[in-house]
């Protein structure tokens with residue numbers, strides 16, 4: 001898997017560390033839980049989008065773009081990391097924010113990731129409630145292009161075959177770490193949303209013949225939809241990588257039992273997971289993604305889904321900047 005064939009920027013502090021979660025392991029009574037710190041990728045408080053943006057911004061610059069447009073929910077971590085990557089690369093950045101939660105409080109709408117989008121100098125536009133996201137994107141692209149800008153569009157979550165290369169690379173990285181540590185992982189667990197992380201991991205693991213099972217914990221869609229989204233993007237990523245092996249449908253597994261009330265709305269189990277990991281591991285999760293991923297992991301451990309002697313690796317995809325957009329939820333539950 002030769003990734004030097006693709007234009008790329010260097011943003012991420014990698015390899016991200018793999019650390020034991022000894023306290024959580026003890027609290028839950030095994031299996032051995034480990035965490036890969038992709039929350040510490042270094043770009044504007046870090047997170048999983050940084051790896052994708054290395055290839056996406058590389059591609060944008062290769063196409064001589066001067067302006068990047070992307071889209072996300074109000075508290076989008078992807079939007080924040082894109083704004084930072086653009087600032088670093090001398091690109092203009094326009095962010096279209098979609099209101100998926102209908103939360104009206106100030107913190108949700110102006111603090112956390114939104115504050116950081118603005119600090120990085122991005123132009124932030126809110127998509128009106130009565131307008132379809134695709135329509136808002138088209139209008140924005142047309143306006144910017146007719147004003148003479150060379151525009152590069154990044155889809156929500158940076159999830160296309162270019163962005164997913166970042167997680168194909170992460171599959172390679174964690175395989176090397178596992179080999180160097182002489183530590184076999186039985187499962188890799190992480191939050192899955194726009195599918196690029198899981199698709200890239202599966203394409204990368206397939207490419208290097210690592211049979212490590214990946215379990216995506218869904219944050220938005222029902223299982224069938226999520227697995228289909230991941231599968232289709234993994235196939236596209238494999239094509240982009242010109243892999244000889246094809247992606248196996250049975251390798252794509254999502255568990256969407258921990259979404260709770262909906263995207264961007266934490267369930268009780270989400271808040272419990274965020275609190276537990278903050279208090280016992282000193283690690284910040286988030287209320288939209290990694291908190292739900294961890295809630296899934298904790299519940300599966302409690303229900304005996306894993307063997308007590310297994311090693312389970314949780315990929316921490318970041319998101320803690322969103323905590324500041326969810327002040328109400330945490331102060332009501334502490």
Ligand SMILES: *Cc1c(COP(=O)(O)O)cnc(C)c1O
Pocket residue numbers: 047048049077078157159191192193194195196197198286289290317318319320
């Ligand atoms: C975007 C995001 C995810 C989900 O990754 P996808 O590639 O969109 O599936 C998980 N965790 C955090 C913190 C994110 O920002």
